[in-house]
Amino acid sequence: MGLRALITDVWSWLDYKPAMADPRRPGRNAWAELTSSWVPDEDLRRLAAYRLLAAYDSNQAGQVAAVTGDDKDGTERRELGDPSKLVDTALGYLLGADQTITVAGAEHADDEPTAEATMALAVQDRLRAWAEKELLPLRVQQAERTAILLGDAVYTLAWDPTKGRVLLRTWDPGLFFPEWSEDGEHDGADFPLRVHLAWDIPEDERRGLKARLRRITYELAPIGPASRRGATKDGAAAREYLYTDTGEPILIPGDTLHPDTGAITRTYPWAPGKPTPWTCYLTDAEWELDDLNRGDILYDLPLHKATYRIRADGEVLDRLDLMADFLPVVHITNSIPTSGDHWGKPTIATVLQALDELSATDTDSSGASATTGSPIIGLAGARLPIDRATGQPLPVKVRAGTVWQLNDNGRMDALDTSAQLAELRARVDHLLDRIAANSRLTAAGLGTLDPTALPSGYALQLALGPLDSLVAAMRLARTHKYAVLLRMVQRLHQAGQAEGWPAGEALPARLMWGPHTPTDRAAVLDEVVKGVGAGVLSVETAVRMLIEAGYPIDDAQGEIERVQARAFDAAVRLADATGDNVAVRDYLGLPPVSPEVPGVPLSPMAAEGSP
Template identity: 65%
Template sequence: MGLRSILIDGWSWLNFKAVMNEPHRPGRAVFPELAATWLPEDDLRRLTAYKALAAYDSNQAGQMAAATGDDDALERRELGDPSKLVETALGYLLGSEQHVVVAGAERADDDDPPAGAVEAAAVQARLRQWAEDELFALRMQQAERTAVLSGDAVYVLAWEGDKFLPTLRTYDPGFYFPQWDDDQDNEFPTRVHLAWELPEDPVFGLKARLRRITWELGSIEAGTSRTGALEPAAGDRLDTVGRPVRTYPWDPQRASGVTCYLSDGEWLLEDLRRGNTVDRLDCSKARWRTRSDGQILDRLDLRIDFIPLVHLTNTIPHGGDRWGQSILAKVLQGLDELAATDSDSASASATTGTPIIGLAGAQLPWDRATGQPVPVQVRAGAVWQLGESGRMDALDTSPQLAELRARSEHLMDRIASASRITAAGLGTLDPSSVPSGYNLQLALGPLDSLVSSMRLARAHKYRLLLKFVQRLFQAGQADGWPAGETSSARIAWGPHTPTDRVGVLDEVVKGYTNGVLSLETAVRMLMDAGYPVEDAAEEVKRIQTRAFDAAARLADATGDNSEVRNYLGLLEAGREIPVVPLPVVEPEAPASGGADSGVAPRADQP
């Protein structure tokens, strides 16, 4: 192999597999469906990598190796280690919980909230309600597991008129075919296909077909009147040069001439000819699908200026690349070594549990029908008669089994280290070997870095997804969604590692008592540690209404009674002078009747 024949690209970590080294079209021998004419040549290596990773996840890597000529691969033991790595990385990525957060919403409950805080809180409540209605947490689990395993995942949004909200669906990245212009420097493509094959159905008389869904950004089209003049659609108008434009509710100050068109059609595989790739299909042979209301999905104007599809990557792509990388990418050879060692361990354990025994001078029973000695079997309660010089030797393979087990542990440590999940993250670290929590934190350092990098790769994409959701609500004229720029919303992830809650509580108490931490920061630290605090601002108010010692110090420092009452959450005292009623006392009878009693009358008596 010369240097010119070494291929280094986004999928070269799988070059050690024969399935990726086939000339011209990789994967043809193992996956014959990849040889279909509609698949672009540039996407074959990517699709083959997706299929190989799925085989590892399903404990079928041995079957894939056997298809390329490795006859012994079918005997390989696969015990679910790749799937464990994927599930572990997924759990750390998602953390304990996920929340939709809109910037500024946390200040809505203040006595004097800043401008836009109340509106941000309303948008946050609506987005959280949408997330609950659309099972966003479940969709996120589906997409993120695909992203962690394959390196990529796809979200698709669509406006559902019956539900009056945007629907969210996830698709396999193997169906995703973005089209990039050669001179395009934009971050997002202007044309995207989702395409996959539909199998033949003899029961209903359906032949094998190819389905393709296309979103494409293009200029707004206008019809023609009876006189031949351009006639814009309802809600559109012509600009100064006669081009159709429209104003979108999220940017009411600017007229746009761009819209998104949706097409959804099917082609018979037998009609596809050489050169008919997914982007060059003959539309005259397409059968366009129809919507539930009868609308034909052939360049349907969605009346939005963006493609409602979000491509998610598991890692931050390298410069000039647009695809993510699987969590298994750098450890596949280690997983192969581990599977081979497990297979050897299974063979060694068989000879250890049922050892190979050599007999000398033994009297073996004979089979009268064949005249041959009966094969000796090692089993409990078996008795063999040996002569005077008889001998029995057993082959002890337990040392080899112990070595194989030690090698399995060594390989697992290497895999944990290379994947940055770490032995502590996989749960294989002996707790007695960690002398302190600080040492455990150092051991989890690579895992913290891995999770931070994975979340950073997703941060912008989830902001984009939530922006698309808001704009679809605006385009659908849903109640409660006013026109104007959409709010900045994001996904807030929960802690990915267990937190020392007792240590955090002690740190918070000392910091707040000594005046190093504010009460708001202290409550936020308790929330991050997992304490059941739902609203930080409300929790601060509850604490202040019972902080009488702090209120007394505030009164001594300011002498302002209104500030103290405000601190305790009490109503403002009235400024008028209160009227205090005096008790009415009945007059006492004189000791001896008459004016000469010598007792002066009281002032309140007549």
């Protein structure tokens, strides 16, 4: 291979595999026969990388190596689930103990009940209720495991008028095809103007259906006239745009036509006073693969051969106006993309060759253990049983209680391979340590570190340092994407006119991750007690530290009020310092003293004037 044929891109770490050869050169790509003609050439390396990584996760890397010619004996390779363990371990550290949706300003709703804080708390409660109905923790775990394994994951959002809420769905990134501008001047943080979700549907002989291609397209485009369900000349479902008899476009209520430019603008609930000419169109169509030519690429399929799908409410999904000025698609990357790229890097990318070495060593260990457990024995001068029919010695097997008669000079030698087996096991340990270090999951994070080897908790923190930086980088790559997703959830509820969702710009919401490493709760509690007692920590900060350490505190403000209601020593000091009994009663959460002097009931004898 010369330098001109060397490819350096996001998936170059897989170039040592023959299956990742240049897809533009015929006969060099092992996946070419398995890939449909509609797939763009620039996506072949990405799809090949996804398939290889999925094979590692399912213990099929050896079978893939045998198919692609990388290893003829690949089907005999021992694969013991190490790649899957790395992925699941990284997933656990990324997600943490739990995930919580927070809205900026909602924490002040108790102590500062302003209109902004009250609205933030209401939106936060609605987002959390939506997350519970849509099983958000489950969806996040599905998508994030895919992102860690393949480097990318995809969410889509859709308004369901029947359920009255936004539906969240996760997708295989191998079905995701964003369409970028042709000038190539885009960054990893940019959003495309059109994205496709496409896949092959196999032939169904029972129903008489041929093999088809399904493509779902989200596209930002200028707002058009109102439309309704129609039909083509051959009776197929299509969308019909509405015009008056004079040729003027009929508008959706709320849209405005500008006669001077011919543009149609719309004001969305989340941007009052800011009309825009853009909207998002949804198209869901199918093509029979027999109708497609070799030159028909995903981005330019013949629309006259398309069959459009019909939604449950009867809407034809042919450029259906979603009444939103954004694409309800969120692409998650496992790592921070390099400048000019927009694809992520899997966690096991840099240690993939080490995983191959580990699998090969496990295979060799399996063979060595077989010869160690059932050793090869050489006999000399033994009287072996003879097959009477053939006159040949019968095969000799080593079994418990077997006795051989040897001549005077007879000898029995056993091949001892235990030393080689011990070396192979030591090599396995060496490779595991190398994988733990280079993946930054660390031996302590993978649970292979001997706890007695650490002299103190500080030494454990140093051992977990690379893991902390790895988790921080992974969460940084996702923070903005989940903020965008929660913003889309609010806007789609506004567009669907869901009850209780306030109009106006969506409030900033975030998905907060739980602690990814165990916390010494006793040490945190001792630190809090000493800090508050010495006056160097406030009660608010102390309660927040306890929450982060995992103590079961649901309401921080309520916990502070309960603590202060029993802090009589602090109340005494407050009274001595200020002399203000009103401030003391407010500190303890007691109601103010009534200004009226209560009457003292008299006994009957005192009321009659008795002495």
